[in-house]
Amino acid sequence: MTSYTNNIILNADSYKASHYLQYPEGTTQVSSYIEARSGRFDKAVFFGLQMFIKEYLSQPITSDDIDEAKFIMEAHGVPFNEAGWRYIVEQYNGYLPVEIQAVPEGMVIPIRNAMVQVTNTDPKCAWLTSYLETALLRAIWYPTTVATVSYNCRKVIMKYLEETADSTEGIDFKLHDFGARGATTEESAAIGGAAHLVNFMGTDTISGVLAARRYYDADMPGFSIPAAEHSTMTSWGKDNESAAYANMLKQFGGKDKIVAVVSDSYDLWNAIDNIWGDELKTEVETNGGTLVIRPDSGDPISVVTETIERLMRKFGYDINDKGYQVLPPYLRVIQGDGVEEKTIEAILETMKARKQSADNIAFGMGGALLQRVDRDTMNFAMKASAAKVNGLWRDVFKDPITDQGKRSKKGLLAVVKDEQLGYKTIREQNLGQRENVLKTVFRNGELIQSYTFDEVRENAKR
Incomplete structure (x- = not known):
């Protein structure tokens, strides 16, 4: 596949550029998750993350990428976190210091469950987690929605x-x-x-x-x-x-x-x-x-x-x-x-x-x-659910009185099998001896868990 730019720094909404200045002092980690909240289907076929990781996250950012982004962002009218991006190049050779957990590709999971969880791994890069929202959410909602439409036609x-x-x-x-x-x-x-x-x-x-x-x-x-x-x-x-x-x-x-x-x-x-x-x-x-x-x-x-x-x-x-x-x-x-x-x-x-x-x-x-799908077909969203501030984790959530459907989850999350629901999202601290279906698939530039297409298909048929 080809793209307009492989510069992940520019693969974002404009307002993301100013967010590094908006977190509370002492914030060292932010954890966010992706879910389908509602819409046409009660289950989703999770698919597509591996494509995004291989195409965009397995390549390091470079000084040239930073120079390009600095020029674009400042001319565009928004702040630019040059020091933060330079730090990633110097300390991680340009690979992003984040960990991504996800359910297995092809898995059929009830909506309103976390499919992906992403957390920064370096305390100096708490701003990075949500910066990736635009690119990462788009990488999930579209293929998952198409796979889900196709799956329901098959049914x-x-x-x-x-x-x-x-x-x-x-x-x-x-x-x-x-x-x-x-x-x-x-x-x-x-x-x-x-x-x-x-x-x-x-x-x-x-x-x-x-x-x-x-x-x-x-x-x-x-x-x-x-x-x-x-x-x-x-x-x-x-x-x-x-x-x-x-x-x-x-x-x-x-x-x-x-x-x-x-x-x-x-x-x-x-x-x-x-x-x-x-x-x-x-x-x-x-x-x-x-x-x-x-x-x-x-x-x-x-x-x-x-x-x-x-x-x-x-x-x-x-x-x-x-x-x-x-x-x-x-x-x-x-x-x-x-x-x-x-x-x-x-x-x-x-x-x-x-x-x-x-x-x-x-x-x-x-x-x-x-083509006749969009993010609202299954009401996909990526939301922060936890942040570590001054050494302590705190819940991060939204709960608007004007739309209870947009209430978000709290804390570090895990997904477990549930006898009644099939799968259920819980707080990680309540996992106990149960298996967490969310597995680490990416960490600091390395693809940890990969799936063959045959494995994806088998997961969808189960």
Whole structure:
């Protein structure tokens, strides 16, 4: 991944620059945590911290970085803690003296629990903990939210496979990432694309594949197939629509191969009834692979169900052991327009009502997967919870009477397994003999605990 600047000093909100002058005299340590406080989901799939550590925290700051930041901050109108940053270069060779604890990547954890805890390790750098909030919170909320959206889509699809299909083996390829072009930057596509791959193996976001390989030692975490777009189909001209489709089978058909063809450039129903279901019917049935028909316009619910019904009228269907209709194995449908979690559920519920198995359909999800999320989707926040002042730890918290939902946690924290809640955040001093799920993953420039992508996926499936 590339970034506008790898200078971590400038990877912050402007007002952070003045905060080193605002702590009580004698403050030597500050501890902060990150949590999802509320929002659309009751659980979160924690993911993404390792990418940030490897990309930004494993590289030391330099004197040149400080010179650049000093010029920018002072010209920008805010104070600059030059002495503090020089100290880090002199004493730690530019590596940040902080310790970061986190729950395991891929772990599914109830919201309102600490996912990350960060504390400075040098008493002269108490200001550093909260200085990292902007960069660190952004590094957590976005991939965790995308992974959580993807995870919940998987739950919906799995439910309908269990109810209407003989097997759930195909679940890993039931939701395909179409979001690369809708992401704000290539880095966003990479981070969000990797987050989706925690739950599924289908993607067209190459950046996400590369991120999973680079930061989590994945081999090949995501797969795709040859597929048509409107430009390649309409380039043949409306009168040659059949030839365009035939060419797709010629170029990409064959034993055990899969090809997807968008079929609504002109008239989807004509394409199904007269071209695929008549002129090219024999080629579809005998090419040896699987043709995936893609409608790409209209109301997703009605279009999908009618597409499947028309294909069944032309190509027949089987009745599975649960009493639901399944297209022949050489024919499937993918819906990639207007797809989000609620749409997926509505489509599958309507299909179920019409006795169509969820086996017939896969989904492609774009903007709703990688872009239609923000920090408030799960109300993410990083808050200070403890500070050591004059040798004594004190609770640090906010408790605004105007919004009880913004009440923050107090003290040094730990996360433990809980019989009723699954996991629970407690004060570290109350840990006793219980295991702290928060593990040290980074300390003073060193990555202490790393995860492979396979390990991340396994954690998400537990």
